[in-house]
Amino acid sequence: MFDPTIYENLKVVLEGDLYDLDLQGTIEIVNRKDLIDMATMSRIFSIELKRTDEQTLYPTAEIVMTANLGDFALEKINRDVHRSGCNIRVHLIHNIANEEQCYTIKQKINTIWNNRPLITQKVYYDIGAKEKNQLCQTTLSFNRKINEENIKDLNGIISFTVHSLER
Numbered sequence: 729m730f731d732p733t734i735y736e737n738l739k740v741v742l743e744g745d746l747y748d749l750d751l752q753g754t755i756e757i758v759n760r761k762d763l764i765d766m767a768t769m770s771r772i773f774s775i776e777l778k779r780t781d782e783q784t785l786y787p788t789a790e791i792v793m794t795a796n797l798g799d800f801a802l803e804k805i806n807r808d809v810h811r812s813g814c815n816i817r818v819h820l821i822h823n824i825a826n827e828e829q830c831y832t833i834k835q836k837i838n839t840i841w842n843n844r845p846l847i848t849q850k851v852y853y854d855i856g857a858k859e860k861n862q863l864c865q866t867t868l869s870f871n872r873k874i875n876e877e878n879i880k881d882l883n884g885i886i887s888f889t890v891h892s893l894e895r
Contacts, residue, residue, distance in 0.1 A: 734803055734875045735795035735814050739773045742793060742882050746775055755890060756780050758788065769797040779893050786823040786863065787893045791816065791885065799873070813873030818845070818889050820866040827851055830864040837866060840891050845870050 732740075739762075749755045759776035774792040778785075795814045802812035822833055830849050837847060845868035853862040874881060 790819040813875035818868040
């Protein structure tokens with residue numbers, strides 16, 4: 729029997745907490761990916777969700793957890809569990825009428841997350857479409873690795889993510 733990696737342990741907790749919320753009816757899991765990139769020897773787990781009280785496709789959130797070969801080597805070869813770990817990003821996608829709404833979304837997210845994560849935003853739309861349907865993708869980056877010592881932080885990330893989906 730092998731000892732699971734930090735990535736595996738965090739993924740199980742993250743996924744379990746999110747599916748508990750899905751079973752409670754708070755959120756709906758709309759997509760899930762568990763990928764291994766053989767070119768870079770990295771792992772990517774992403775899970776997309778939306779609030780169950782939303783009747784439209786948007787807003788949605790995607791929580792993405794990644795670990796690369798360097799993280800694995802630090803943990804398993806160097807036995808350095810303090811510097812190894814995973815990266816987590818949160819993508820929030822909102823349907824918007826105009827670009828100005830992105831600034832409102834950013835202010836709201838900064839309030840919810842207490843100005844902690846780095847926030848970047850992108851606007852997407854189909855060129856030449858009859859109806860100008862625009863999407864604002866807001867990405868929250870935490871710029872630090874998390875490991876099992878930070879496992880309780882996952883609850884906060886999930887809670888703040890769900891709260892960020894409120895209109």
